[in-house]
Each structure stands twice: as C-alpha cells, then as structure tokens.
Amino acid sequence: MKKIKDKVGYLFISPFFLVFFLFNAYPILFTIYLSMTRYKGFGPKVFIGADNFKLLFKDPNLVDAFMNTIKIWGVNIIFQIFLALLLVMIFSDIKYKVKGLGFFRVIFYLPNLIAAATIALIFMKLLDKDYGVVNQVLFSIGWIDKPIGWLTKPIMAQMSVSGIQTWMWFGNSFILFMASVQAVSKEIYEAARIDGAGRLQVLLNITIPSIKPILMYVMVTGLIGGLQLFDIPFLITDGKGFPEGSLNTMIVYIYNMAFVHKNYGYASALSFALFVVIMTFTVVFTVMTNKKEIKEFFNNRKLVKARKKELSVLKGSAKI
Amino acid sequence: MSDLNNFEKADDQVQKQNIQRKKIKNKVKRKKALVYSIVYLFLAFLVVVAVVPFWIVIINSTRDGMSISTQGMTLIPGKSLVENYKILVENVNIGRGFFNSLKIATLVTILSGYFSALTAYGFHMYNFKGKNFLFGIILIFMMVPSQLAFLGYVKWMTQLGLMDTHSALIIPSIASIGTVFFLRAYISAALSKEIIESARIDGAGELYIFHRIALPLMAPGVATMSIFTFIGSWNNYLSARVILSSKENETLPMVISSLKALKIWYLNQGAIYLGFAISIVPIVVVFIFASKYLIENISAGAVKG
C-alpha cells in the first residue's frame, strides 16, 4: 500500500521534469553543442570542436565588457550601500525614533518594480542631451552653460547607468539590511548605548557585522546582475553598446554576436564563458559566507575519520 | 537668620540648577528638533529622488508635446491627456500589448504557482526512488544562469515551431526551479504529515488531498512567490523580444521600447510619456496592494540568508 502511494510521487513531479528537460536542460545542452559549431543561425552547423573557445582568449571585447560591468557595478554598489547603510543608521537609532519605516520601505522599493525596458526609455528622455528634463533644469538654474552628454560621453554613459542602477536597487538593499538589523536583539544596541558607544562605533561593531552576510549577498548578486545587464544598455544605445563601447555588457555582446553578426557558435561559447564567470563568483561567495559551516563540515569529517580509525584500532587491538 | 540665609542660598542654588537643567533640556530639545528635521529632510529628499521620475512621467503624460519641449519641467498637470492618448493609439497598439502582457503574466503566474506547489508537495510527501537525485538536479540547475540556455532555447523553439507564439514564453513556467525550491522549504513548516495521513485514512485520493488540503495550506507561500513571478513576467523584455516577432503578439515592454523609433518620440512627447505611464501604473497598483507581503518576504529572505 505504502509503496504504491510513494510511486504517486512520480506523477506529482512529472509535469515539472517533463518541462524542465524540454525547456531548460535540453536548451542548455543545445547551447553547449552550438558552442562547438560554426553556425549562422540558419543553414548547416559545422562541428569545429574547441575553436570557439580558443577565440575567447583572443577576444578583447570580452575583457572590455567585463571591465565595463565592473565599473558600472563598482560605482553603483558604493552609492547603493552607502545610501542603504545611512538609512539603516537612521531607522535603527536608539535615541532618535524615526517614524514611518513601513512607508519609506514601500516608496524606496518602487523603482525596482518597473520594467527595465521602460526605465531605459524614461531615462533616455530625461537625460537627453538637447531636450532632456535634467539638462533643462540644470540650464534654468544656471549650473551649466552647455548641455551635458549624459548618455553620449563614454564615462558619463557608464555613470548614468550606474546611477539608474543605484536608483533602482538602493531600496531593495535597504530592506534587506534593515531586516538583518532588526533580527539583532534590541538589547545589544541598548547595552552599547549604556556603555557610551558612539554611532560610528555602533555602526562598525554591531550593525555592519550583523549585516555582513547580506552585504556580501547584495554585492555578489549585484555583480552577477551587472554581468547580465541587458535591457538598459541595449535600449539606451540602440543595441550598439556605444559610446566607445562603454555600455557593451556581456549580454549585449552575446546578443549582437548571435542576432546581428549571425555567429551563433561563438555567441554560445560566450554564453558559456559568462556562465563560468558567474559560477566562479557564486562559489567564491558561498565559500566566503559559509566559512564556518564549511570548516565545521571538514572538521566533522576529520572527527568521523579519526573516530573510525580509533574504532578500527580498537577492533584490531580487541582481536589481539 | 543665618539658617534662613542658608536656606535662601540653597533655594537659590536649586533654582539655578533648575534653570540650568531647563537650559540643557531646551538645548537637547532644540538639538533633537534639529536632528529630526535634518533626518526627515534627507528622507524627504530620497522620497523625491525615488518618485520624481514617475511624477514627471505622469505629469508629462497630461501635457502636449510643444509645452514639454519649450517650457521644460513643471509640477502642474496639463490638459492634453485625451489628446495624447489619441496620438499614442494612432501610433502603437498599446492596448494589445497590455492585454498580451497581462495574458502571459497571468498564465505564467498560475502555471508556475500550481505546478511548483504540485512538485514541492510531491517531493515532500513521497519517498520514491531517486528522489534525492532528482532534487539534487534541481539544486544544481538553480545555480546555472538562464543565459546559458538562451541561445539553445531560441533555436530549439524554432525547431519546435514555437517561435512567435506566447506558448514559448508561458510553458517553461511549469518548471520554475526557484519557486519549487522555495515552496519545498515552506511546505515543511506549513504542512504536517499527520493531517495528510488522517485524510488518507478517511479514504481521500492523493490528488484530492493535494487540492483540498495541501494547496490551501500552501497558499500564502504560493501567493508570495506569485507576486514576484507576475512582476518578473510583466517586465520581461529580452526573451519576448527575441521569441515574438509579429505585431499582434507584442508585449507591453516591446511596445514601449518601440516608441523610440516613432516619429512622435520627439514631436509628441506627451504621448510617449503617456505610454510610459500606462506601463507603470498597473504594476504600482499591484504593488501597493501587495507591498506588505512583498517586503516581508524580502526581509524574511535576508534573515535566512
């Protein structure tokens, strides 16, 4: 009776696995296969082995795309974390009870909800060199006497995208940080205050350590998200990654390689390279945040081994 | 006399102390007020930063193109909303895009919620052979970024004849790895095996038990994930752009991004802004109703992580 019931489990999970193999696992294998071919997206697929992967090491754009991502991410993450930490300090202060956390969380999260495609277009309008609202305002208050090319100068374009990313994500980071801080008991903060610790000390000794794992999480997911950035740079630059390739991110590059230059094979190899980079970051992150658990795991194994050895020695001696 | 004098002196001192205390108190009060006002001013500033682009979009969607380009920014709505709408729908079929996005996002959300619950329940309740292996596969693939599958997926859809169909975007949601993973964790807290066992003893069928007992118990977890699924699908651009080709299948983000290529992009900015507004407002409304759920869930993720 029980055995039959358990077999029903297969029925429950079969739709998932059917679709999973057809629409997820198979396409991944197919991409990996394509990465070993020369294929234009139509016509024959010529198997060429590892040739596409050899090209990866000769590709200057790969490094550029990666560096662009690091720059866009770096500036974004600094401002994002600074803002989020400042907000956490404000809302976790013991002396000053700032009200309206619920309201502010909702408002600050709002930019994260909108389609990146829409955001890209909105900011193209707002940051337009000749007709954008931002330059209009700067003109009218007399801060500038010639229009700023927010999206047409390489550095400015990268910084603009960083700014948009910060705008989209600081609320999310704030919510994450705040939740971690709230998980720390109030008494610790009280005790620190009674000990006469300053705000900076509280921040450095209590707040930051308590949010360290989530801080790492925000940084790494931000980086991975940055590597996968597509909608905003693609739409802002008409898909070209200009000016001077400063907005050429990995996905934009892969998209153009496959759909514009019709080199599916190499585009697939690029996808694989991106996968390797992301996996590396994920693994490094997992190891760094779970150092203790991993140590424990290995210690346990050592202990178990030692124990086994002991036992076998004991057994051996018992035999004698 | 001297006593009295002393008394007076003491009184005097107390008074002086009181005054000093009051002064300090006042000082503290004043400092407090100053800090509060600085803090709230800063928060107000951030609120403005977070909201002002939306505000500009909404205000400008009511103004005519000429006044936007000549008079710049203003906080007062104009009177051209209807006119802008007419221009917008003359140029793009935003209603169709809206409907398509709604259709896809709704179906994706329902399929993802239902089948993820089914799968999570299957993994939780039954001890079939290879269970751990299969769940291990899910765990491994959770780490693989979707981009690795993308090009193969596009070509595979071409071979299956699913290019330019909404099915190509909807069907894969039956296998939502992240949702299954989340619901499996949720289920072990929300569902006791005893309830299921007692239902079995009463002679209820397995699927009946799932639909009548397990699913309602999992509903809050499914609902939380559904909000994320819906927003994600509603905002999806890349795969929709690549998979869909004909005008009648276009989703809202595709329609919005096509505004850039239109003659009205510079000429009738009001209509363009109205297009933005139409794509923003529904999601904001969904969010306002669901914000508590959503933020609690993000927060819960933080504490666990």
Next chain:
Amino acid sequence: MMKKLSILLIILMLASLVLTACGTEPATTTDGTEETPNVVVEEGKDYSKEKLVIWSFTDELQTAGDIDYFKEMYTAPGKPFEGMEVEFVAVSIQDGYMDKILPALESGNGPDVFTGELDQVKQFIEAGYYGNLEAMIESSPDVDLAAEKADYKEYIWQSGIDPATGKLAALSWQVTPGAIFFKTDMATEVWGTEAGFPSMDTPDYNAEVSTWVSANKFNSIENLLAAQEEVKAFNPQWRLFPDDQAVRFFAAGTNNPVKWVDENGTLNPAKIKEQIPYINMVGSMYGETIETSLTANAAEWSGPWFDAMDKDLTDAQGKTWQVMAYSMPTWGLKYIIEPNMEKVDAQGNTLEKPAEDADQATKDAYAAAPYKGNWGMAVGPNSYFWGGTYVGINADTNLPEAAFGFAKSMLFDKERLAARQAVDSDMYSVESVMAPVIAQYDGRDSLGGMNHLQVFNEEASKIDLSNVTIYDRGLNDLLGVHITNYKQGAAGYTSVADTLKAFYADVQVTYPEIYVDGLPTE
C-alpha cells in the same frame, strides 16, 4: 534656443518621415482600374480563404498607396484573387525588423512578400529565403524578362541576383544615388580665383561651378581633405562639412572598389589598403572643439546640422560658424535640404522664416517665395547610394502566384510606376519611367535651374555593386567603431596601425571564417 531647436526637430521628424516613407500621398490610380491584370491563377483555389502577408521596414507601401492599388487591381470583386485578405506589417529597422523577420522566416511562418535594404537583401538571398523572381517573370504571360532587365538600372538588377543560382531574387523600383550639395556662393569666395573656375556671368552658373568643384576639389580622398583645409584657411569660421558622417560614403574613394572578402573567402588585404586614406582623412578631420576640427561638429540629423543649411551656427560661447556642403542622396534634396534653404523676395533679399505660430497666410507666402538658388550639386570621389527598398518573394510561400501579383504591381506595372513617380517625384530605377521625366525636366530652382535628375541618373549608372559581399555591413560597422575610437583618441588608439589591429581582433572572433593572419597594418 529651445524653441528653435524644437522647430528643427519638427523638421527632423519630417525628415525621418521621409526616410521611412518617401512619398506621403497615395498615388491615385489611373484609368487602369477597369482592366484585369494578366496573371497565373491556381485553378480551383478559393482565394477568399487565403491571406497574403507583406512585411516591410518602412510604411511606404501603405502611405504611397501600393497596398490599396494591389487590392484594387487583384483582390477586388471580379479580379484574379477575389476576396483574398492582404495583411501589411511595417517594422522599422530600429524596432528590430531583422530580429523579427529572420526567426519568422526560419520557422516557415514568414511573410509571403517582404522588403529589405540592400545589405538585408543580401542576407535573405544567402539564407535562401527569397524565391526565384526571375523564373516567375519568365512564366508570367505579360512580363518580358529581357525587356525588364534592359529597362532597370544595372546596379539595381545586379544587386538582387542570387549568386548561388545566378537568377534574380529581389528588385527595387527606386534608385537612390547620392551627391554633395554645396553653397555655390561660399565656393565662389573660396575658390573663385583659381584657374578654370567659371565666371559669374556663365549662363548655367550653378551647374558649371558644380562640375568644376567635382573635378578639382571633390575628386579624390586627398583633394577632399585638402578642400576642407582650404575652406578653413580661407575663413577660420567656415567649414566644408557639418561633420565627418558626410564623408562616410567615400570610404572606398573609387567607383571600382575591391571586395571585402576575396576569392579565397578571406579578408581582402587590398580592401584594407583601400580604406587607409579614408581612415587618415577621418582622423585628420576630427577635433574636440569646432576650432580644432575641420568640421562644424554638427552631427547628422541634429538641430545644428539642420540649422547650418541656411544660417550661421552659434556655439555655446556665442561664436558663429558656417557650413558649405552636405552629402545627401535623391530624397535628401527634396525632403531635407530644400525645406531649409534660404528664400528671397522679389528684390533678392533673404526672407525671414515664419515662426511656428505664424498665421497661415504668412506661411503660405513664404512657401510660395522663390529659393535664393545658391546651391549646387557636385559629386564626390566615388558614386554612392543611400537607401532604397527592394521587394522579393518568400521561397516557401503558399501563394506564389498572388505574391508575384504584388511584385508585378510594384515593379512591372509601368503606368502605375509613372503615376507614382509623378506624385513623389523620386528617382526610379526604371528607364522607361525616368527618361521622359528627365527629358522634360526644366531644372531645379533651388539649384539655380540645374538639371539634377540628369546628374543623379549618371551617378546611378556608375554605381557597381558586383563587389558587395554579405560581410560588407558587418565589417563596415566593426571598422566604423574602431575609426571612431581612433579619431577620438580612445585609450590604445594612437595610430592607424592600432586601429586596424583592433579591427582585426574583432573580425577574428566575429567572422573567424574569413580571418587570416598577416593582414596589412599600414
């Protein structure tokens, strides 16, 4: 300032309207309505259950009335494809026309008829998506293949041939040669004293100056660069071109360009050598500020770019600049330059352009006023073309006879083409349509009475596209990126050699099948 820019924008928008739709009014059909076209029809097929799908990257087929004309002639009651539905889809290039149509074609759900610009057409042909148009013409009862081939401009016919079969796969009714339009009064001041320069009292002055400038100043890359320096030397506030986009058509510098990919199927070293003078020229032309630049740094389609056509450019510091010349094709004169040319009153004084909110009478009066007539039309180091819409038929269409019916109404219905031309006064690639128009033409007022159609016609005849490969667009795009980096002095770009090396690195990964080591770097 803002207002002025917005007016310019409206002009820009009109321009882009032109880019997407060369004719805005539907050409009214002539008396041809009564006759029924002679086409092959599949016997026993109920066309009222069928749908012919047509895709294009412009909405011109709609706005110029081509779809309506086809319906009237072919699907109306009593016509060969009676009751057939016709669906027209326009997806602009920026909107991802190719991204959308390629998957549709590959999955077999492609449109029955679809258009493209030349480089897209090359891709369609290579992938085998266009059917054999030539065979359809041959089997058509009333279209004479040899006669049509003779009637069409050679480069247009040549460019639509499928190299795999040697047969025609796509064809365009348009021909879009380009020229360099310039202000004759400025040219006279700069070069008027040089030998052979026509004297002011020459009867056909604008045409004569144009010929002289074409032969002496614009005839090679080296001279084109020297001409820019001479203009700047003559008057430090004057520039020949608004920006370096104006010289991109002359990258080859010759009417017999070599192929990007040679007969071995690899990147052609000779092509690189051919591009080097152009790269050098673009490098020399660039300057961060207008003072240091050989151009006015007014990007194509920007407000200042339009502005400089009829007035001084004013920069942020209040300095004024003047621009002499623009590179534009056929449609550019009518829709881009002429609306921005100076107009004069009866005494020859320049008229003030009416403001946006001026009353209709003022605007009408301005529209009716004559041009100053201070523009000429010269030709550059090589003939070039810009734009053009080709029509082809899906190789897998279920409705080949109906699809050919549409192609026929677009390409071989000469009466219809003549009527269409009369409305949009565009250059057509069909000799029998254009010859009478050119012969009767009494010159363009804006060009001082010059017969510019004749020049365009000659330029079109000189264009040779037999050396265009499917890689041209991709390689030109890639090289363009690096030339931009080079001229702007981006990190790592100090010489032409650096530029070419960076370009090769891109080619190596993007088109590994044509890359070879040891390509020239100077």
